[in-house]
Amino acid sequence: MALKPTQRFKQRYVAFVLTCNALHPAYAEAKELVHSHFLSFFGESGISSLAFKLVKYDDKAGIGIVRCERSRVDEIIFCMACLSSWKGQAARMEPRSTSGTIRRL
Amino acid sequence: MLDLALAEGLPNADGISAAIFAGALPSFSNCKSPQEAKAAAKRKRALLYCKGYEIDDGALLEAARNGGAVLFAFCDVLGESGFRRAIIVSKMRLLLQACRREGCPFAFCTLASNEGQLRSARELAAFAAVLGATPEERKHSEKLLEGIAGKAGKGGKKGEKNGA
Numbered sequence: 001m002a003l004k005p006t007q008r009f010k011q012r013y014v015a016f017v018l019t020c021n022a023l024h025p026a027y028a029e030a031k032e033l034v035h036s037h038f039l040s041f042f043g044e045s046g047i048s049s050l051a052f053k054l055v056k057y058d059d060k061a062g063i064g065i066v067r068c069e070r071s072r073v074d075e076i077i078f079c080m081a082c083l084s085s086w087k088g089q090a091a092r093m094e095p096r097s098t099s100g101t102i103r104r105l
Numbered sequence: 106m107l108d109l110a111l112a113e114g115l116p117n118a119d120g121i122s123a124a125i126f127a128g129a130l131p132s133f134s135n136c137k138s139p140q141e142a143k144a145a146a147k148r149k150r151a152l153l154y155c156k157g158y159e160i161d162d163g164a165l166l167e168a169a170r171n172g173g174a175v176l177f178a179f180c181d182v183l184g185e186s187g188f189r190r191a192i193i194v195s196k197m198r199l200l201l202q203a204c205r206r207e208g209c210p211f212a213f214c215t216l217a218s219n220e221g222q223l224r225s226a227r228e229l230a231a232f233a234a235v236l237g238a239t240p241e242e243r244k245h246s247e248k249l250l251e252g253i254a255g256k257a258g259k260g261g262k263k264g265e266k267n268g269a
Contacts, residue, residue, distance in 0.1 A: 078228070
């Protein structure tokens with residue numbers, strides 16, 4: 001049964017650019033990186049209250065979009081900024097813009 | 106927005122107008138211990154940076170009286186991972202609360218020693234928000250750094266980069 005709109009999380013979308021060793025990783029690797037980094041940063045309990053989702057990722061441009069709870073955008077951006085390495089390689093997740101809709105990003 | 110760095114000649118990140126070399130600022134004090142921080146706080150307009158974020162209330166009060174400020178550096182968060190990163194963020198939060206209690210100004214910067222440690226203005230704002238700074242305190246932090254840069258510019262100090 002679907003939740004009523006008023007019962008759902010208020011959401012924000014954050015666009016980012018992902019680079020790993022100066023290259024844009026493939027979708028599967030990017031998904032693993034994003035999920036493991038966010039899970040290690042927020043923990044299982046934190047993720048559950050975050051409404052977190054990797055909405056989309058374009059591996060050619062390295063641009064992705066994550067969804068989060070409205071009041072925790074700063075934490076999401078801080079989490080992205082805390083990424084400096086991945087499997088021994090330099091990695092960077094650079095936040096670009098924040099919006100309430102995917103279209104406006 | 107301005108940033109302080111521990112290396113010269115670093116490029117500007119998004120939203121950062123200049124990355125000033127902290128070593129060129131006469132007021133910058135890199136304190137290794139709370140005792141050193143206490144001694145440094147006695148100087149006029151001292152910029153206190155303590156890697157352990159263990160500055161006591163007395164030193165903060167002294168710094169506030171002398172027009173000094175405390176620096177919170179993003180590079181310290183990047184330098185740790187896992188549980189140790191959680192501890193350093195927690196120490197930063199406690200120090201920020203102590204600064205607020207004692208009326209000591211504070212500022213947020215990267216203190217980057219290489220290009221990989223540079224962060225954009227939006228990321229620094231998020232860093233401040235996560236530590237518990239209000240939007241007004243963030244703006245005050247930006248003004249504080251601009252004031253420091255202005256004074257350093259008047260003094261004609263060497264080492265400042267990117268037109269600060």
